[in-house]
Amino acid sequence: MRVRMTRRGGLAGVVAIAALLVGAAPASAAPGDASAYGAKLNLTLLNSPAVSAGPFAAADANGPTKNTFVGVDLTGVLKTGVINTSASRDEKTGGVYSRASTADVRLDLLSKVTGKITAELVEAECEATQKGVTGKSKLAGVNLGKLGQVNADPAPNTKLDVQLLDIAIAEVIFNEQIKNKDGSLTVNAIHVKLLQGKLGSIGTGDLILSSATCGPAGLPIPMASGAGLWIGLGLLGLVAVPVGFTAIRRRNALNAA
Known part of the structure; x- marks a missing residue:
């Protein structure tokens, strides 16, 4: 009876240690995500069919990590040159990075x-590290016609209104930065919004050029800790408990003799 009681105690110890290891192990978290694309649009224009296209040259940290598209050509709306995108993840640090670059942009949507x-080049990029998430946009060779002027490195969420008879019918946002609920950051180099219900409206919808999303950073994976350490401690505990049980059983047998 004494041996049986000790055996039950040994099994309980195994279960207790296993539970302890499960409870003490750090919660696993998926590494940070990152993505990018060169252009995307979803428009409903007056007296014209709806236009929905993209995302062009989409890249993702989970693959494909790099992408290229020869160019967008949508008559009366948008024409571009080569689009290049990339998204990457550093497994050791948990950091992520993404970038989208669109060359030779001609935006005809608002030309009337x-x-x-x-623009010669429209670029967005973002980076997430353990310190936080940052992003920026770059513009080169920009000609905005009657819309006005914007810096080559515009401040976040710089907005210009497109007006007809002193009424805003659209807005163009440069270096748009959107903080998402999951902690990630989306950077749109150029975002055109057609305003619904405005006098003289040419339609509704959105057009985005060069978009990059990243973060938050995932957890780093140190070589001397992490999953490997907890697995090793678990195996050690499972080996030590049966040895202790055997020693107790032998001692009890000697006492009985």
Whole structure:
């Protein structure tokens, strides 16, 4: 009877240690995500069919990590040159990075109101590290026609209104930065919003050029700790308990003799 009681205690010890290890192990978290694309649009234009296209040249940290598209050509709306995107993850640090670059942009969507809008290069990028998430946009060779002017490195969420008869019918946001609920950051180099219900409206919808999303950073994976350490401690505990049980059983047998 004494041996049987000790055996039950040994099994209980195994279960207790296993539970302890499960409870003490750090919660696993998926590494941070990152993605990017060159252009995406979803528009409903007056007296024209709806236009929905993209995302073009989509890249993701889970693959494909790099992408290229030769160019977008949508008559009366948008024309671009080569689009290049990339998204990456550093498994050791948990950091992520993404970038989207669109060359030779010609935006015809608003040309009847603003005149010619062009840019040699439109770029967005973001980075997430253990210190936080940051992003920025770069513009090169920009001509905004009657819309006005914008810096080559515009401040976050710089907005210009497109007006007809002194009424805003659209807005163009440069270096748009959106903080998402999951802690990630989306950076849109250019975001055109058509305003619904405005006098003289040309339609509704959105057009985005060069978008990058990343973060938050995932947990780093140190070589001397992490899953490997907890697995090793678990195996050690499972080996030590049966040895202790055997020693107790032998001692009890000697006492009985």
